[in-house]
Amino acid sequence: MENVINEYKKDTExxxxxxxxxxxxxxxxxxxxRKGLIKVISDIEEGTFGxxxxxxxxxxxxxxxxxxxxxxEGAVHAFFWKPKLRIPDIYENEVNQRxxxxxxxxxxxxxxxxxxxxEIHKLNSLNVKGLGPAVANxxxxxxxxxxxxxxxxxxxxxxxxxxxxIKLGSWPAYLDMREEIMNQNNKFKHQLSKDLGAIAGLLFxxxxxxxxxxxxxxxxxxxxxxxxxxxxxxxNKEVTKDAMExxxxxxxxxxxxxxxxxxxxKVWIARNDHKRVWxxxxxxxxxxxxxxxHNLPExxxxxxxxxxxxxxxxxxxIISGFEVEKSTSIYSGILRLxxxxxxxxxxxxxxxxxPNKREKEMKAQLLRPSFRTLDSxxxxxxxxxDLRNDCDAMCKFGNxxxxxxxxxxxx
Numbered sequence: 001m002e003n004v005i006n007e008y009k010k011d012t013e014x015x016x017x018x019x020x021x022x023x024x025x026x027x028x029x030x031x032x033x034r035k036g037l038i039k040v041i042s043d044i045e046e047g048t049f050g051x052x053x054x055x056x057x058x059x060x061x062x063x064x065x066x067x068x069x070x071x072x073e074g075a076v077h078a079f080f081w082k083p084k085l086r087i088p089d090i091y092e093n094e095v096n097q098r099x100x101x102x103x104x105x106x107x108x109x110x111x112x113x114x115x116x117x118x119e120i121h122k123l124n125s126l127n128v129k130g131l132g133p134a135v136a137n138x139x140x141x142x143x144x145x146x147x148x149x150x151x152x153x154x155x156x157x158x159x160x161x162x163x164x165x166i167k168l169g170s171w172p173a174y175l176d177m178r179e180e181i182m183n184q185n186n187k188f189k190h191q192l193s194k195d196l197g198a199i200a201g202l203l204f205x206x207x208x209x210x211x212x213x214x215x216x217x218x219x220x221x222x223x224x225x226x227x228x229x230x231x232x233x234x235x236n237k238e239v240t241k242d243a244m245e246x247x248x249x250x251x252x253x254x255x256x257x258x259x260x261x262x263x264x265x266k267v268w269i270a271r272n273d274h275k276r277v278w279x280x281x282x283x284x285x286x287x288x289x290x291x292x293x294h295n296l297p298e299x300x301x302x303x304x305x306x307x308x309x310x311x312x313x314x315x316x317x318i319i320s321g322f323e324v325e326k327s328t329s330i331y332s333g334i335l336r337l338x339x340x341x342x343x344x345x346x347x348x349x350x351x352x353x354x355p356n357k358r359e360k361e362m363k364a365q366l367l368r369p370s371f372r373t374l375d376s377x378x379x380x381x382x383x384x385x386d387l388r389n390d391c392d393a394m395c396k397f398g399n400x401x402x403x404x405x406x407x408x409x410x411x
Contacts, residue, residue, distance in 0.1 A: 005202065011211070029141065304340050330352065352380075
């Protein structure tokens with residue numbers, strides 16, 4: 001087992017490195033999912049949840065999970081409403097829907113694993129058609145140290161590594177798997193993490209045949225060599241794509257910082273991005289060394305300090321806030337800007353900055369009823385290409401933040 005873990009951690013393209021370690025998007029997802037679940041529970045309790053997955057608050061939550069594509073790319077499929085099969089039966093069956101809402105609320109508020117396990121048994125006893133352990137992916141983002149995620153590849157890797165026969169679609173099987181994972185994680189905790197995402201990633205790598213060990217060597221060798229080549233090529237492209245997206249994200253932060261300074265503002269770059277480099281310059285060189293905002297609760301300050309770019313006047317009043325979105329959830333960016341808007345006493349202009357190909361998605365999110373009713377939140381959006389092409393001109397001819405009206409768009 002120690003050798004397997006070492007091989008897993010040594011591979012720089014494994015999900016341990018590309019998803020679990022040093023991945024800000026993964027960390028941001030925890031807050032997005034928790035906040036989104038509060039909305040799901042509220043909608044169910046108020047009878048406004050609807051009778052379809054599409055457009056529901058649950059879609060927002062599960063999409064935020066599936067955007068962690070290194071492990072959860074297919075997570076959304078288990079929750080799609082399949083009319084012909086009437087599954088999962090939480091959309092048209094009001095009793096089941098309310099039971100699901102109570103389950104989510106109990107798990108959200110639970111402080112120990114026994115309470116959650118009891119809720120799992122209670123939900124399982126209802127035999128809600130099509131509602132299986134895929135829900136454990138939600139539990140992971142609520143309680144990452146006591147509930148591992150669950151998908152086909154993880155189960156396959158678990159069965160391979162530990163010579164088990166755990167089946168998909170069974171809550172009892174999931175709980176059996178969880179117990180063994182907890183035992184193994186505790187045994188090798190000095191090599192893994194309290195967060196069960198680390199060991200789940202190991203199982204995912206084995207189940208996906210990306211990590212070859214003695215137990216799955218025969219199976220891997222029997223598979224067509226071309227299939228493995230395609231899988232490796234796909235993963236390489238995904239890693240390359242992620243790197244390119246990070247590159248573009250840094251580029252946009254650089255332009256916004258450069259423009260803010262040219263307009264006479266102080267600039268704050270998200271505290272975890274100061275070491276990023278564009279044009280051989282660290283973003284931190286354009287940023288204040290520390291963010292001084294008064295009268296903000298600690299948890300709100302932590303969130304605000306992670307906003308990609310802030311412009312401040314000489315009295316340290318925030319003038320504009322920018323969230324750069326690449327492949328991550330636009331919804332989570334809007335939530336961070338909303339937290340900021342509710343925490344400062346004056347009006348401020350907020351912007352989403354995203355690739356041109358995501359313009360339709362941005363419009364759709366900003367048109368959601370839950371955001372249209374937020375009087376304190378005025379959000380425009382800016383496309384990468386417009387900022388890239390017009391930054392120098394705005395630096396030269398702009399006087400203040402109003403120069404952005406030349407390139408920003410309002411829904």
